[in-house]
Amino acid sequence: MTTEHNWAGNLTYRASTIAHPESVDELRGLLAQGGPVRMLGSRHCFNDIADTDGVLIALDRLPRVFEIDPTRTAVRVSGAARYGDIAPLLDAEGLALANLASLPHISIAGAIATGTHGSGDAIGSLASAVRGLTILTPAGETRTLERGDDDFDGAVVSLGALGAVLDVTLDVEPTYEVAQHVFEHPSWDAVLADFDEVTSIGTSVSLFSTWERTDFVDQIWVKQRQPEAREAARESLFERLGAEPATSKRHPILGVDPIACTEQLGVAGPWFERLAHFKLEFTPSAGAEIQTEYLVPRADAVAAIQAVRTLAGQIAPLLLVNEIRTVRSDDLWLSSSNGTDAVGIHFTWKPEEEAVRALLPTIEAALPETARPHWGKVFTLDGAETRSRYPRWDDFAALAARFDPERRLVNPYLERLGL
Numbered sequence: 001m002t003t004e005h006n007w008a009g010n011l012t013y014r015a016s017t018i019a020h021p022e023s024v025d026e027l028r029g030l031l032a033q034g035g036p037v038r039m040l041g042s043r044h045c046f047n048d049i050a051d052t053d054g055v056l057i058a059l060d061r062l063p064r065v066f067e068i069d070p071t072r073t074a075v076r077v078s079g080a081a082r083y084g085d086i087a088p089l090l091d092a093e094g095l096a097l098a099n100l101a102s103l104p105h106i107s108i109a110g111a112i113a114t115g116t117h118g119s120g121d122a123i124g125s126l127a128s129a130v131r132g133l134t135i136l137t138p139a140g141e142t143r144t145l146e147r148g149d150d151d152f153d154g155a156v157v158s159l160g161a162l163g164a165v166l167d168v169t170l171d172v173e174p175t176y177e178v179a180q181h182v183f184e185h186p187s188w189d190a191v192l193a194d195f196d197e198v199t200s201i202g203t204s205v206s207l208f209s210t211w212e213r214t215d216f217v218d219q220i221w222v223k224q225r226q227p228e229a230r231e232a233a234r235e236s237l238f239e240r241l242g243a244e245p246a247t248s249k250r251h252p253i254l255g256v257d258p259i260a261c262t263e264q265l266g267v268a269g270p271w272f273e274r275l276a277h278f279k280l281e282f283t284p285s286a287g288a289e290i291q292t293e294y295l296v297p298r299a300d301a302v303a304a305i306q307a308v309r310t311l312a313g314q315i316a317p318l319l320l321v322n323e324i325r326t327v328r329s330d331d332l333w334l335s336s337s338n339g340t341d342a343v344g345i346h347f348t349w350k351p352e353e354e355a356v357r358a359l360l361p362t363i364e365a366a367l368p369e370t371a372r373p374h375w376g377k378v379f380t381l382d383g384a385e386t387r388s389r390y391p392r393w394d395d396f397a398a399l400a401a402r403f404d405p406e407r408r409l410v411n412p413y414l415e416r417l418g419l
């Protein structure tokens with residue numbers, strides 16, 4: 001057994017070894033040895049989705065791919081590349097992605113495999129930007145899939161169950177600037193009464209709460225694409241909600257030095273230096289933490305937030321911060337926004353996993369039955385119940401059986417889900 005662990009340190013991988021092949025041929029050789037295997041990204045998941053009893057393979061030493069399509073509407077990049085690695089390269093070429101997660105430290109293949117997302121009523125999850133991908137199956141066969149192909153919608157959010165994602169082609173667009181504004185202490189009742197207006201007031205909106213207080217939201221972060229067109233509407237909305245603009249830079253977790261955070265205070269700058277909350281060269285978030293998230297259809301969002309609010313007394317003692325974001329609908333089979341615009345209710349917990357796991361069933365029971373747990377974070381919802389919330393689950397299971405008939409990628413996490 002290795003002593004290697006995930007980013008958060010709450011999981012020591014059970015794998016016998018972590019291999020770092022330096023060529024695709026070496027990767028093929030490792031796969032040809034047989035036995036259980038999983039790919040490993042940048043290790044930012046909080047559960048055992050990446051783990052295996054066999055060999056973990058990290059693709060971070062494969063030759064790098066970075067090819068801009070001649071149409072300048074797409075880029076092909078290594079699956080193991082981090083968003084933070086490719087963003088400045090794209091920007092230098094006058095190009096941009098539509099969105100980023102809260103941190104640029106994560107690998108592209110790991111993020112899309114788990115349905116990772118940022119925020120934005122009009123922006124889909126990071127997986128929705130995938131136009132194509134190349135997968136090496138455990139049997140060593142190369143499969144290239146493009147948007148529109150039969151299996152494509154099942155293969156992007158893959159839970160790592162199909163094979164090694166060698167490269168990914170992402171949609172890109174002309175580069176743009178973003179300005180970030182923070183507002184404090186709007187009334188929760190007023191925010192929930194005008195929830196749709198609040199989340200649509202910027203390109204990307206996040207609501208942060210510690211649930212120490214249930215009468216106001218601690219912070220609302222608004223990331224706005226430039227040129228600015230909604231300044232007056234934004235100012236008047238937040239005035240109506242009883243909020244004040246922050247007068248200095250903030251961290252999502254109250255009391256934490258905001259040095260790790262991207263620029264705020266309305267100063268416009270490159271998209272990749274504003275869309276993520278955290279800078280690549282710093283530890284994101286708290287560092288010592290675990291995370292949970294449930295995504296609910298937009299129509300259920302206010303009820304779901306109210307349910308969490310009702311549990312504030314039990315949640316707050318374990319919580320560092322709660323973040324609420326929006327994600328546009330997509331057609332990817334295992335996307336948590338499959339078939340519905342969604343609202344993510346995210347919990348950054350103190351690193352007290354046993355107590356958090358004891359509380360999660362209460363939260364899961366209080367949320368609407370449409371809530372889908374984030375694949376990469378800690379949840380306790382039963383596997384059968386979880387998969388029942390994905391209408392295309394059986395199609396995904398059939399796809400996984402075709403890509404991996406010997407079930408070498410099926411680990412305890414996937415077995416719990418019934419794969």
Ligand SMILES: Cc1cc2nc3c(=O)[nH]c(=O)nc-3n(C[C@H](O)[C@H](O)[C@H](O)COP(=O)(O)OP(=O)(O)OC[C@H]3O[C@@H](n4cnc5c(N)ncnc54)[C@H](O)[C@@H]3O)c2cc1C
Nearest residue numbers: 041042043044045101102107109110113116117160165376
């Ligand atoms: C501080 C912090 C902030 C976060 N913020 C957000 C956020 O804003 N939004 C959000 O949605 N999530 C967020 N997350 C969760 C995170 O984005 C996901 O857990 C994501 O999967 C991490 O990618 P990774 O490369 O670290 O994946 P890993 O944990 O290494 O792996 C995840 C899965 O991807 C598979 N995989 C990885 N690489 C490959 C490959 N090349 N081929 C095939 N399969 C592969 C693995 O087998 C595994 O199943 C955050 C996590 C942390 C620690």
